[in-house]
Amino acid sequence: MVQRFQGWVLAAGGETEHSTVVKSGTTKIDASADAPLVDAEVRKLGDSLPRQAAGVEGEGRHDGRRPDGLAAPRGGAPDDLKRIRGVGPQNEGRLHALGI
Numbered sequence: 001m002v003q004r005f006q007g008w009v010l011a012a013g014g015e016t017e018h019s020t021v022v023k024s025g026t027t028k029i030d031a032s033a034d035a036p037l038v039d040a041e042v043r044k045l046g047d048s049l050p051r052q053a054a055g056v057e058g059e060g061r062h063d064g065r066r067p068d069g070l071a072a073p074r075g076g077a078p079d080d081l082k083r084i085r086g087v088g089p090q091n092e093g094r095l096h097a098l099g100i
Helices: 002-011 017-024 039-048 089-097
Strands: none
Touching: none
8 A cells, every 4th residue: 555655756756755755866776676576586476476266167158257366265264254244154154265
């Protein structure tokens, strides 16, 4: 959210802490930031990204696209979705299967 906010500030002609430091010359921006990643860096980056959850039975019967989910819950334990009014154990299981 901070990056989005910073984008709004900069687009409106304002300054952020980072843009002020760069303009002052204290921090240098060089071309190495735009250099292509080597294969090991690409693998490391890919391994750090969330994995898409597997499809579920009957998924193709519905219009639209399933939102991106996680292949496994963050922190190792799924959220208790039954805390949401109207979500019971059966729907909670379905939502967890979708990576939600």
